[in-house]
Amino acid sequence: MAGKRLRLPLVFTRSCVAELKEQLGVCSRSVFGVEPSQMSFLFFLMYAAAAGGLLALLESSPGCAQEFKIKGGTQQLSECLAQRVGWKNVRLGSAVTAIWQDAEWARVMTTDDTFLCRAVIVTCAPHLAAKIQYQPALPSMREFLTQNMPVGHMMKFILTYQTAFWKEKGFSGEIVAGSSTDCPFCVTFDATSPRGNPALVGFISGQQATLWSTREAGERRAAVLSSLVKYLGPEAASCIHYEEKDWAKEEFSGGCPVSVMAPGLLTFYHPSLRKPCGRIHWAGTETATLWCGYMSGAVQAGQRAALEVLAEVSHVVLTPEEQESLIQGQTLHRPPKPTALSALLKRLSRKSVLIPALTIGAALLLVRKRDVLVKIQTYVGAF
Template identity: 40%
Template sequence: MTTTDVVIVGAGLAGLTAARELTAAGKSVIVLEARDRVAGRNCGHVLNNGVPIELGGQWIGPTQTEVLGLVRELGLETFNTYDTGTSVTAYNGTVTHYDDETFGLPIDSAMEVGRLQQELEALAATVSLSSPWLTDDAAELDRQTLDGWLRANTDDPGALAFWGGIVPAVFSAEVAEMSLLHFLFYIKSGGMIDQLVATTGGAQEMRVVGGTHQISERLAQELGEGIVRLNSPVRTITHDAAGVTVAYDGGEISAQRVIVAIPPTLAGRLAYSPALPASRDGLTQQIPMGSVIKVQIAYETPFWRTAGLNGFGVSLDDELSVTLDNSPADASCGVIVAFFEGAHARTAAALSDDERRASALNTLAKLFGEQALSPIDYVEKNWMEEEYTRGCYGGRLGAGVWTQYGKSLSEPIGAIHWAGAETAEEWNGYMDGAVRSGRRAAAEVLGELS
């Protein structure tokens, strides 16, 4: 049996960052990865014209300092998402171009959206990021769904449609599928709503030249030969106060500590011996992953730019609900990235490939004109089907879960530590949160082993 100081389960950003920190501190590590590749929810792809795109998480915002620092340390470069021109919204059969803060909604609805945003952010300001369950009034905030709160606080159909569209765009889940407390925690964790939804100045500001999966690839390379073991799904973690034995398809490793750096719902599927406390197990029974199909549609040119459009589109009337300009930095071709999210992802997944493609292209034509019907490539990634992620962007907590189970999200259990974007206080659910969680878990382990 191999022996190492720390075993890490999962070679995504969280696991690899933890491995890097531990290695830098002189500890030996082995990273076990179920897939035949590293990078988890980051995943590169190349269009049929040779242009690289990304099937998974791709954007980095200016306040995401941890992942941004890592990108630069590893010698990768960023470029800005194209963001010049007019945005477009389809709502109630009308397509509206806009340059202002209205999101293309009727003015009354836009005002109501703003009022609700202020109220939600005032509530979010009260939330404890380190311990959401200790927030003043946590029980009351957690009892309600976001849907319940919205309907109790407005009857403006445009405002309800907006929140019903923008929330799946951020969470890949519906307003009824998360507690108000979870929504508030998450928006505060990412610096509030404008930060989350903005391109320039927000979470979609930058992209990595060549793709974000290179961050993980370079981290793995830096660790050296034999440290990251691919095609090695972990099955059982046997643990006591002194250490762990981790059994995977391919062998067993004995270590002083293990860091489980995979989504909570997947962490709950490992066998633990002895079994984990009920509080942790109950948590993993109820953090479902979001639902998303990411679509990239390539054209000879970014034709919408010549029409003065920036490629940012929202349709509150269609299944394909959000689009952005995803063209390469040199604009050698045009690429729109678009998403089926939440309930739309689930219904779109049930369509045939042809039906789903037609649905996507028809929405793009509505937003950007008939040229959208003639792509040169069309690429989809259904993250719900990925056995070792089982949904993106991340896990969410429904009504009652934060207050009753939240404490178990990152609290170590003996020799077992937890990492992953879902365990982050800042930028929870994002690459930046994943990096932070890996550093936090590594620090926990170092504190115990030193």
């Protein structure tokens, strides 16, 4: 054997490659809602690095993406913070149709009003930001970027049960399923409520979501239950209630959970994702450098955009801590360890105020001076 290269049997290598492709497909559908062929592999690696590694995206263990559930639902974050801002400063049901800007002002036009402001923070996903009319037109690199970041297609379902039979059998309720015409979902989790009401939550994603979205709800329900029976036993068929949501049918979502970069896009166009365009600043979870695609990422991106506005528009002198936070939010880097949502919520409670700009719960405004907050609220309330 000396001097010779060890060759693995061809059947073995082919089976390994096939299994690897299948696992990457499951990961792509579960995390992004797209097929691997729709997404840049470099973007995939960047996204995983922003979470501290691939396993952090997939697991529900401490420090990972699926670690926490918020008692009472995540909408409470937006509602509680809107109360701090003042509901009178929050405008709902008023979609932004155009943003015009010149050397002195930006004019934001909605379906029923117009607002004059010094700066605008756009926090909706790139594919939704592309639907807004801009005058003058956005720089060509930013325009090309927003036109080529498709959003994932994901359907969510929740099943409630009389008992958590899977726990009684020693199962966690977490299922990771490969692509199959019979099994519609790619992943499920235990969704038992804080009050102890047993439930399972799952996702139909990627091409499977496109395929199954054309079927009747009853057919999807039957297919989901049939697949759960294969994994968890006959008790899975006896659910009390089945509820589902296709986020692609939401006008101001258009899909979920996140927009991705198509192959060949990241290397050249990525700097435009966070770069301000005149008086327009960009936030939203897609622009985060930590936990991109998650609520934690939305928090970081919102803080970064707000600091940009405070420093560049309102000329507020930032503290060293805020300057470091701004640099972190503008620079891609690998986190030393996964950042838990609880740590971000602690930071949130100190001096952050949520501004629902163009979409629900995305831009956070760090303020120390009440007059600065009031000035900025005059325009973000419309979004």
